[in-house]
Amino acid sequence: MNKSLKNSVIPFIIFVVPTLAAFCLGFVYPFIQGLYLSFCQFTTINNANFVGITNYKYLLTDTNFHSAFWYTVQFTLATTVTINIIAFIIALILTKGMKGTNIFRTIFFMPNLIGGIVLGYIWKILIDGLLILMGKPLLALNPTAGFIGLLVLMSWQQIGYMMIIYIAGLQNVSRELIEASEIDGANGWQTLFKVKIPMVMSSITICVFLTLTYSFKLFDQNLALTNGEPNSSTELLALNIYKTFYARTGAHWRGIGQAKAVVFFVVVAVLALIQLGVTRSREVQS
């Protein structure tokens, strides 16, 4: 007993303690402090004054925060649907064994390697150029173009990544299952919906989870592409929080920004858990 305990203690210290310590320092401690600070007014984290739920009360009256919230919800719905459908279709095409498949996979994946801020500025120039040609108001004045721009940018960047996950999933669907369905007389659509999709449900779970949380937390592309213009009408939640925290002068705004971040955390966590529950219940074990 003693020996086996000793045997497990040393590996524990070597393998788990460093990571655990880093996790506590990097995640748990800031998280708890962040939670505490959302009940405070502060300029720096060392001189926080506890003010109770004042900050949360203010959130109820902050119309900018509410509109940013609904905007984020719409944006997340739009991107999650678009990205996953297109990524899945491309994955289907690229698993058919065509010539040049690998080149296409690489090309589709590449946008993912460029940083969000850079992409945002590049797309801003592109979209503004297009809008000038069309004689339409520029991005900074055009909430519709802002929304579509964000959607296009996000899709362009994320589709390649999700495509790779779907390709991996599709390649794992065993040949026998597909052959069996063909022998049973299933057509292409039936094979797709009755065999392939149920078999890649775990990939769908991951992809939907990733796009959902990415979209909800989107910050840099939003900052670079529209910066919330015009009049905060294209401001996503993360940007709204950032602006509350940094663009405002005075100690109370830090607390309010922090409170927004806590609400944000709860929403993202709840959404992700619900989504996981729903899609996982549809997964099939092969």
Add this chain to the structure above:
Amino acid sequence: MFKKAILYSMIFGISLSAIGCSSDDEAEIPAGTLGSVYYLNFKPEQDGDWKQLASMYTELTGVRVDVVTAASGEYETTLLSEIGKSEAPTLFQVNGPIGLEGWRDYTYNLAGTPVYQQLKSDDFALIEDGKVCGIAYVLETYGLIYNKELLEKAGYTADDITNFETLKAVTDDIQARKDELGIKGAFASAGLDGSSDWRFKTHLANIPIYYEYENDGIATTEAIKGTYLDNYKAIWDLYITNSTTDPAQLSAKTGNDAVAEFVNGDAIFYQNGTWAYNDIKSIGDENLGILPIYIGVDGEENQGLVTGSENYWCVNQFAAPEDIQATLDFLYWCVTSDEGKDIIAHQMNFVTPFIGFTEEYLPANPLIVAADEYITQGKTSVDWCFSTIPSEEWKNGVGSALKAYSAGLGTWEAVEDAFIDGWESEYKLMNSF
């Protein structure tokens, strides 16, 4: 189960990253009994000069002076994160009474310190209830910079422009003949991108605010009336019609675009200040002139340029006593020693409000020389009233409304609303906590 664990920890990790705060463990370097100075500088243009001054001082006295410059537009953010550290800045800046709001508790009372006694007058200090929170160290001036050579080529001189009507007549004529003159427009693009819109939502807006304050005999207000908003509209319309650029595209025009147009001779007029000298000096000192910004107010023939400061030094009162002392000594040395004065006046091109800066310590910047001439001629300088603007949000509101108005998507009433109602609601918001 394992997969599940990974997914849950992903949720936790991803959501958490939105809340986290940065931790700030930097290696502590022993300060010694001498104390040390950490200056968080606001002006990127003078970063190298301050570092040079710092190393000269270290050589002379052995006191360590660190100069860190925040990226353009990121000063508040940088200060916010730096001041929480164990080695916090001992010397930082605020931009005026409103900027001081957020930092008042951090300012050391400079009353009675030698550097404060070097100030020419208390007008250059931020004083609240007898506490000297900050002292201005540079005076800046802005107006309508123009290209003398091109203006003469068009058949005019600066003497032809003495009020709004003449400014309009001259620029209308220049705009009508722009192809013949080989330019793209009278005014460089009034860009409303974030890198340029402060020239209009803050600096240009200052002028109607100034006249309203003068008219009402006040220095600040909780509700602006907008008495001179029609004048604001008049000058803005002039800027965007007699321009190098289609008004619909102004929202995407940057500060660099306007500089490029002015330097390339595509435009004759360019609204900016003495700090822009380094960007535009390539057109030649003899070609640079600066005019007051006339907006059509009675008696404006006597109006001068807009002069003031939004750069105040504040000493961090939570710094160690020896560091505070070191900082005060460093500042005193900067504004009294020959080396310090030389670099500040001749390399940084600063006009300062300190008594030690006599004749030979005036910068060579032709815009500053021109600004001095207006004062010698007895013109009335316009104050920098924009330091009383209730918040950045007010400026953003006005900027957005200007964008929409210029592109023909919004009305001027929306600008007025942002100006008047925005002021009141922001003032209330800022004072409601």
